[in-house]
Amino acid sequence: MSVQQISVFVQSQPGHLLRILEAFESSHVSVRGYCASDTGDYGIVRFIVDDPARGLAVLQEQGAAAAMTEVLCVKLEDRPGELARVAAVFAEKGINVTYGYSLISTYIALKVDDVAHAKELLADTSVETVSQADLAALERE
């Protein structure tokens, strides 16, 4: 159980993020979470959506530089120490978290070295990992 993340190269300029969001909206792709990071000139904006294949296709059609990456998605209880528990599992086994961000609710997407291995490790804990199907099935508020 892992999810596909869409990363997009976006210049750090007004309106550039909007173009991406409008493309998702017009093709009825629902964004479940995102994070925007920057280097000054440009940023990589990462999205978790309900239908990644359609989301990527619509961006490619408009000529955007976009790529799909596999990430791990976990659902945590909203109480102190939960994220630490996940981090401890990975730290102990030497799995590096490159980046991570939370989605709607307390869903958290994590880019790790080895998604499959990380998932196995979490299976032994009570941390719930989330699938693409779970995200798609979430009721829209």
Added chain:
Amino acid sequence: MIDKQEALKALQTQDYSFFPIHNPAIECASRERIRAIQLAKLIEQVAWTYERVPWYREKMDATGVSPADIKTLEDVRKLPFTDKSALRDTFPYGLFAVPLDEVVELHASSGTTGKPIVVGYNAHDMDMWADCIARLVQMAGVVPSDRAQMAFGYGMFTGGFGLHYGLQSLGCMMIPAGSGNTERHIAMIEDYGTTVLIATPSYALHVCEVGEQIGYDWSKSPLRVGLFGGEPCPPKLKEEIESRMHVICTDNYGLTEVMGPGVSGECLASRDMQHIAEDHFLWEVVDPETGEPVPDGEMGELVLTPLGKQAIPVLRYRTHDLTRVVTEPCACGRTTARMQKVRSRCDDMLIIRGTNVFPSQIEDVLAGIEGLTPHYRIVVDNETGLDRLTLHVELKPEAFSDSFEQMDAFRTSIAEKLKSVLLVGVTVRLVEPGGIERSFGKTKHVEDKRRS
């Protein structure tokens, strides 16, 4: 109608006999014959100019040269040079050699500084111009049954009407669509069975991209030929357009001051070169500093004297364009001299911290890097006290990676390649695909914001 697939195959298999030669009596004449025609016309041209244009008469009298001194082609060097300023100083009609009643068309350059450059043509000049255009379009395989769609703006600029009249006189059906409205251009290509598109290369690429976005299949399109002008066309850009649009593209060289487009045209057998219409233009290649001729075949500034041009007969026009000219016969069958495509001008050289940098050098480096489009923009400033060159380059979608580390490594590798060629440090900025503005006229690659 020429079959598109056959034309593409002829180019691929180097079967140059497939592409017509418009005027073989001139274009395939011996060097001796070409030089004899040039000399006879030069003698007439100098006499015409001296008699009818006081500005030239005064100049020639001041340096003690008379039309009778022109006895060989080399004697052209006795004549004064003409610079752009001559046309500006005599604005609007000071260099005209015929009564205005005889002038049938007026054109002007865009005039980025001060007054525009105004040029006129009489009926004879229009015929000469049409002949030049017919030659260069036939080099690309255009025939009278073709349907040519104009994507240049018409207006005062020589590119629009120059190509229009030339193609029409060859017998083509002209479709004067004009600039802009890209989706309409694509619809017209399909509806009218357009076989030839006249555009700037950057606009042609834009048409291509818009077509792909709306699902137009260029391989099945009637379009077969792209005739480019208005801005230089880097080889990589042309290759990209040819493969994505399934067309044969050529570009030509010309400038308003000596006529407009059509001085020389790209040859499919030696695509870096353009055949000069030598019976209409006498060429020289000189050292831009001294004005003295450079050795045969070497780089220098192109100087042009139109031959038989009546309304405005400029002598020895300094183009400021850098090129080299070779006179060996060409694999396409033509014997007219070929000039290397102009990649740089004497005056587009940038001096960055004392080092000379030509935009063409940057183009060459970018052409060798996978993952970048041919589009770029140079910004020069000295805000920090030192000259700083920032190069904006456009990322191709497939070169994108989710990792900042990899993107930055890519950016750094581009900067290093540039530094090794330019010998000066460059700041590279990555821009989104399509993020560099496409031009519909002359592409402005350079913005110099330096304050002195």
